[in-house]
Amino acid sequence: MSVTRYHSQLRQSAAERRAETHPLTWRLRDDGARIGLDEYVDKDGYAAVREVLNRQSPDDVIATMKEANVRGRGGAGFSAGMKWSLTMKGPGIPRGYLVCNADEMEPGTFKDRLLLEQQPHLLIEGMILGAYANHSRYGYIFLRGEYVEAARAVQQALDEARGAGWLGDDIAGSGFDFDIALHTGAGRYICGEETALISSLEGKRANPRAKPPFPGQSGAWGKPTVVNNVETFCNAPAVMAHGAKWYQDLSGELSNDGGTKLFGVSGKVERTGLWELPIGTPGRELLERAGGLRDGKALKTWLPGGGSTGFLLPEHLDSALDFDTIGKLGSRLGTGLLTVVNEDQSVLSLVRNLEQFFARESCGWCTPCRDGLPWTVKLLQALERGEGERGDVELLDKLADDLGPGKTFCAHAPGAAMPLASALQYFRDEFERGVTHPPRTAHADPIPVGQI
């Protein structure tokens, strides 16, 4: 059969990866097999846990993570050390929960899958360090239901770690106790939103919650709860083993952010894939590693980090891929996996596809998102068919604004607004070409009815 089963794959061979420069992937094998407990421990695994739990205080861990400036790899880029410093702990406050967000569903993102399937012990080690810093009693790995192979790998690793005493009571003779359970989801992108994830973990509909209180104050079952992305936790062991300065130096002059990043490229390029590179590596280097566009096509535009980030142009390829630099360009680093669009592909159609995704995945909790997104899709479909009416493009401007930050309950709608607003800015002619009717003649009823 010509179709092959999908396996996560890193594009860098073992010869290229070293412990000093590739903290996330240096242990991975070229054959892509899971790193079991013995191999992980042989390669210095759990050394950071043994050292830190016996010789450092939780506040030391937080201080090092802050100084290293490990920014949240799920897309928001919030400093993990800062987040951990805000968790409520102390006399009279119950020990809470530490949750790993492994609900990878951002369109164009396939990085956490690699770490989960091939190196789950690194995640577990990072979570133990996180639990120690946050005084967490129990951990959950919230894994999307479709990641069946990752579920197997994580469950095996949890059993191995528990059997070897890395989870449970008195970890590494330190007196610290912590355990982790695997929680698999049942679909819905909104579960990746931090507070919706907590609702889902509690066995409820995945509606987001108002902040404050922040999860660090009152999260799962009202207890202090820390939620971090897979890749974020996976950075912690090396940071604690080698120190904040080493971590900062990994990105050198490229970026103020520290460390490396799992970057990737998808779309019609010669060699799609994943690479661990210093954060701040420019998009051009990634595109070169991907061998450029397929069939000699020219690059039209690209998304820097998933479907909820803003479009960038070829002229932005030399900018550092880090949170602040991409933010200043009006987009977001997001997950750092590039989606490449070639000269023949329609941005209008791609935006319609993205907005259909966001409309379907809205939890329906607040009105701008629940009603604004299907309305957006309806307008985009009309433009795509060449049946738009005068005023539609301006109406899309207004929708992008009304769905923006601060106007909805959570970040879902602003995530949908960002590619829309940037596409309207950079590729307005594609939208305007779809306008063929005078106002209120093509689709008099703007309220969406039925299926989109």
Added chain:
Amino acid sequence: MNDTARTIASDGFVIEPEDRRAIEHERDHYEQPQAACIEALKIVQRRHGWVPDAAIPAIAEVLGVGPADVEGVATFYSLIFRQPVGRHVILVCDSSSCFLNDYEELRDALSAELGIGFGQTTADGRFTLLPVCCLGACDRGPALMIDDCTYGPVAPGDVADLLEGFA
């Protein structure tokens, strides 16, 4: 209201002892039993292929929560099926990277081969076709899942061969 409750109960849906134990085991992972709700639905679905209405009060009883709490969850999550599905469920990624890699051609080839659209099941009960959020296989798009396996890239011409392996 009481009549409705009795009607549902009288459907006589039985949770197998093995499944009940599995649900109770999951329940112990959490501070409150409601948290095991999604896993309980998945356990029932693994046995029956889908979650019939009558399973809702039965699950609620095992967890000691209200049927409405279970129903609310069972109607929210896309991987909980509330109608019968085929022996194999095909989840086709329809997100941006697959879209840019001609997912629409793959979708049309699947529809043509099976004679059904999204949300439908073949007359012989073999396949159900559904769209799914980005499968995280963007480097090998267009991608799809059949049951527990992800495949990619799947060209429209590969569809017949691929499906042949599923009875």
